[in-house]
Amino acid sequence: MGRSIDRLLADFGHTLPTTPTTQRAKSQRVFPSAPSWRGRPKKGAGWVASRPPVRRYRMTSDQAGVFWPFLTGTPLPVSGAPMGTDMLSGATFYVDPHGWVLDDAVPVTNPNIFVFGKPGRGKSAWVKAFLNRMFAFGYQALILGDPKDEYEPMCRHFGVEPISIGPGQPARLNPLDPGPLATDWNHLTRAEHSRRVGIILGRQLQLLSSLISAQTLGEAKVPVGPTEAQILRRILEHLTHATTDTRGLRPIVIPEIWQHLHSPDQQLITDLRYSDRESFLRDTRLLRDAVAQLVSGPLVGIFDAPTTIRIDWDAPIQSLSLSRLMALGDDAIGMALMCLNSWGTAARQTSQRRRINVRDEVWRQLRLGTGAVASFDADLRLSRSNGDIEIANAHKPSDYLGAGHAGSQAQQIAKDLLHLADTRILFGQDPEIADDLEHLLDLGPTARDVVTGWAMNGKGRALACVGPRHYKVALTLHPDLEAPLTDTNQNITRNIPPNVPPNVRANVPPEARR
Ligand SMILES: Nc1ncnc2c1ncn2[C@@H]1O[C@H](COP(=O)(O)OP(=O)(O)O)[C@@H](O)[C@H]1O
Ligand SMILES: [Mg+2]
Structure with missing residues (x-):
């Protein structure tokens, strides 16, 4: 207590400006009879109960230099699905891939989205929340292979029965369908x-x-x-x-x-x-x-006969569940995803509805080698001509290199493939992936640290890269609707004895889920 701030700063040679005392003559005012900020306090006259929370700072231009250039982030248009909070501005972060392509002010030229992140960080939950929020705009989703059957609760929520594919199942799918x-x-x-x-x-x-x-x-x-x-x-x-x-x-x-x-x-x-x-x-x-x-191997009786399933083009979501193939090994899952991705790309009916194709866990396909990477690349290029939104989830950018490839040529192939999506959502990664982020995604050190630091400290935290622009975004799921539909930890929590305290329950490490 005692001396005021202006006296203190004056001791160090700064003089704070004072409020100008000269008032304009009433007659000179542009709006002579402006109402107070509360408006006129009578019925139907726009009275507000509280002031908007605007903070005011007063400083001299040499002090203001500290805050220059008054960064608040470049805003995106308020259209599409609200997908969390932009941590820099506190505003809602909207995702509207088609709107972005049509808007010259947003630096993206394709509507595709690649989602990266360590397992359990919330990639699939992000996709499910995005679909749920885009259905309101008339979009339809096709899940091209769901290796863990994790989209089934969402399908059932919308009254759709997912299509189950695997040995002993009646569904047949001919990947050569024209x-x-x-x-x-x-x-x-x-x-x-x-x-x-x-x-x-x-x-x-x-x-x-x-x-x-x-x-x-x-x-x-x-x-x-x-x-x-x-x-x-x-x-x-x-x-x-x-x-x-x-x-x-x-x-x-x-x-x-x-x-x-x-x-x-x-x-x-x-x-x-x-x-x-x-x-x-x-x-x-x-x-x-x-x-x-191919005819007698693990996929026999699934992908070698005329297609028996029918995609309902009026349903909001259609999903092909693959968990029954898990027992046949990683290669079988990878090949099944390859068949589904290719088939799904061709099975595009000319309908008025806009479609979102989800290729979750795509790394299972890409690890089968260069041919598998080339096939994925071709599928994305082909469906680009349909104008669908393509979403692919992978662990890390180097998944796109294919198995057993290193060196600059493979890096170039992966980079070319990564260019097929101008929007990338980067969830938390371990520091070992930092190299990948820098060399394949060209992230600078600040963005890299956000991914390996801040994003690792909370579920749903991600760095959203919209073209060259970066946004730190935290997604909050709707507790009653979305959280149950996205909960992939159920298999663990179901087996925890009831006497385990809730705070321990909530902290079951994601690694333990696999
Ligand atoms: N934004 C979020 N807020 C709270 N919980 C989340 C959020 N995102 C994901 N989770 C929870 O974290 C778990 C793992 O998420 P998931 O999407 O399956 O991860 P990934 O696909 O990256 O492996 C799920 O149980 C999910 O409900
Ligand atoms: Mg997932």
């Missing part, structure tokens, strides 16, 4: 015909090559070079009648490819410039065996 592109085949112009043949056969060939090259031969992957690609393409053209029959595209399944490879007709042998049947069979032995694995 999709709606094959409708009205006999009414197409020649140019449209060859455009669609290019898209459909290109996707089928990409998928087959990736499924084959995901298999291992000792340490190495089964090679799919230009010769194998030529053989597969010829077989696809032959079986689908794509280039020879303009009346309709014949639907095919994977076992037919194997049969054709196993007993090739003379036309195929001549087309592929083999001297005779024996030399064809000798040279394609590895390819045949790899295709045979």
Whole structure:
């Protein structure tokens, strides 16, 4: 107590400005009869009970330099799904991928979102909350493979029965389905015909090559070079009648490819410039065996027959549950995701509704090697032409390198793939991932520290990168609606004895969930 702040600062050579005393003459005022900030205190006249909480600071320009350039973050338009609080401004953070693409003031050119984060940090919860909040705008969600069946409660909440895929289940899904592109085949112009043949056969060939090259031969992957690609393409053209029959595209399944490879007709042998049947069979032995694995391996009876499921294009959400495949191993899950991702990309009906495709746990596919990465890349590029929002969840950016790849070339492939999403949501990561963040995502040291520090100290905390702009955002789930639908810790808490205090219950480490 005693001396005032202005006296104290005056001792150090600063003089605080004083309130100007000269008042403008009443007649000179722009608004001579302005009401008080409370408005006129009578019924229907805009009276406010309390002042807005505006803080006022008074300082000189040399002191104000400390706060320069008065950063409050570059605001995003208030449209789309409210997805938490921007920690810098205290404002609500809105996510509207399509709106952002259309708005020149927001530096994004595609509506895709990649979500990264250590397991258990809240990636899937973010996606579920986003879907829940986007349904209000008429969006529809397709979950292309749910390895842990964790989207099932959400489907049931919206009155939709999820589609279960696995051994012993009735659902069959033919990943070679041409999709709606094959409708009205006999009414197409020649140019449209060859455009669609290019898209459909290109996707089928990409998928087959990736499924084959995901298999291992000792340490190495089964090679799919230009010769194998030529053989597969010829077989696809032959079986689908794509280039020879303009009346309709014949639907095919994977076992037919194997049969054709196993007993090739003379036309195929001549087309592929083999001297005779024996030399064809000798040279394609590895390819045949790899295709045979697809027909008789772990995915038999699921992806090798005509599709029996029907996607309801009017339901808000559709999900393909895969947990029954977990017992078959990581490779089976990865290959199933590859089939679903490719199939889902083609199964796009021209409807008025805008769609969000969710590819959760995509790292399970990407770890199958370069072919799997290329297939994912092709799916995203293809669905880009549909204008869907693509969301892919992975642990860390280097998941996109594919298995067993290091060096600058692989980094370049991953970087190119990462460019397919201009929006990235980065949940907490261990410090070991810092390198990844810096080299693959080009985050600076400040943003990197936010991801490895602040974001690790609370669930739902993430650095949202919208193009080059960064926002520190904390997402709060609705306690009654969203929290139960996103709770993936149920399997652990269910098994905790009832005498464990609630604070310990809440702190079950996410690592223990796996
Ligand atoms: N924003 C949040 N607030 C509170 N709890 C959250 C939040 N996000 C996630 N959780 C909880 O954390 C657990 C793990 O989240 P999950 O989304 O499954 O993580 P990930 O997909 O990253 O492995 C879930 O039980 C979920 O309910
Ligand atoms: Mg998850």
